[in-house]
Amino acid sequence: MGERTRPTLARTREELAAARAELPGEVAVVMTMGALHEGHAELIRTARRRAQHVLVTIFLNPLQFGAGEDLSRYPRTLDVDLGICAREGVELVFAPTPDVVYPEGDPGVRMSAGPLGEVLEGRSRPGHFDGVLTVVAKLLHLTRADRAYFGQKDAQQLLLIRRMVRDLDFPVEVVSVPTVREGDGLAMSSRNTYLTPSDREAALSLSRALRAGADAAVEGPSAVRRAARSVLVAEPLVLVDYLVLVHPTTLQDVPEWYHGEALLAVAARVGTTRLIDNQPLRVGPGGGPLEVSVVGGTMGS
Numbered sequence: 001m002g003e004r005t006r007p008t009l010a011r012t013r014e015e016l017a018a019a020r021a022e023l024p025g026e027v028a029v030v031m032t033m034g035a036l037h038e039g040h041a042e043l044i045r046t047a048r049r050r051a052q053h054v055l056v057t058i059f060l061n062p063l064q065f066g067a068g069e070d071l072s073r074y075p076r077t078l079d080v081d082l083g084i085c086a087r088e089g090v091e092l093v094f095a096p097t098p099d100v101v102y103p104e105g106d107p108g109v110r111m112s113a114g115p116l117g118e119v120l121e122g123r124s125r126p127g128h129f130d131g132v133l134t135v136v137a138k139l140l141h142l143t144r145a146d147r148a149y150f151g152q153k154d155a156q157q158l159l160l161i162r163r164m165v166r167d168l169d170f171p172v173e174v175v176s177v178p179t180v181r182e183g184d185g186l187a188m189s190s191r192n193t194y195l196t197p198s199d200r201e202a203a204l205s206l207s208r209a210l211r212a213g214a215d216a217a218v219e220g221p222s223a224v225r226r227a228a229r230s231v232l233v234a235e236p237l238v239l240v241d242y243l244v245l246v247h248p249t250t251l252q253d254v255p256e257w258y259h260g261e262a263l264l265a266v267a268a269r270v271g272t273t274r275l276i277d278n279q280p281l282r283v284g285p286g287g288g289p290l291e292v293s294v295v296g297g298t299m300g301s
């Protein structure tokens with residue numbers, strides 16, 4: 001696809017409101033922190049198939065980064081991002097600065113992700129999901145989108161956004177989009193740019209472990225966990241934070257007798273980079289990989 005007209009760039013709430021008023025009909029939003037890659041492009045393409053207009057937000061949200069995390073080194077590539085948005089036919093980009101989103105500084109009132117926000121990623125990154133949900137709620141209000149598209153890659157984030165929308169009656173449909181992978185299986189992530197060539201080679205063991213787990217799905221939960229673990233223990237450069245097989249909506253470990261949909265999720269440090277990946281699957285008879293979590297979700301097509 002060639003370069004198209006650049007999208008309208010809104011930097012303030014007033015510019016966003018004025019540009020948004022020019023978009024009649026259904027509007028879909030794809031929220032990003034910038035450093036766009038093929039995974040974001042796929043979210044945009046999926047959104048464009050159904051909505052009349054696609055709006056992309058580019059905002060590196062300080063509220064979801066803890067002390068010592070990678071906020072200061074997170075890649076900032078606004079010009080390239082706008083080029084990708086133009087190529088994908090995005091009409092409006094909202095790229096505010098923190099003082100536009102949080103005019104009073106850190107918000108005293110925030111969303112709480114509750115217990116589901118305290119396990120897996122939340123255990124390693126306390127407060128992370130409160131920060132994510134707070135900004136997602138604000139961006140939904142500011143953009144007034146009818147539909148919002150999120151990647152399966154951040155499965156816990158996706159689940160929590162769905163729960164927030166359902167539990168607090170946000171008038172928006174949340175749509176999930178399968179993880180986009182490099183040819184060798186590495187899940188696309190803005191953080192992949194931190195990986196050295198040897199880190200990147202080692203990082204492939206995450207997707208290999210998930211595939212091995214999915215291949216063992218018919219044999220049940222223990223076989224899935226064993227197969228995935230055996231791939232990761234063979235890679236000394238990968239420091240595993242967690243490798244779990246959990247129910248896709250409770251995030252609790254599934255018991256050995258369990259048959260049905262589950263989520264095999266992994267987080268690991270490779271060099272200086274923390275990576276996450278997951279594979280939705282069906283465990284037990286007829287088991288195998290799924291594209292996205294099916295329970296409680298709408299998938300983009």
Ligand code: PAF
Pocket residue numbers: 031032033059061064132135136154157
């Ligand atoms: O997934 C992300 O890029 C971020 O967590 C999001 C949803 C844009 C909120 O800052």
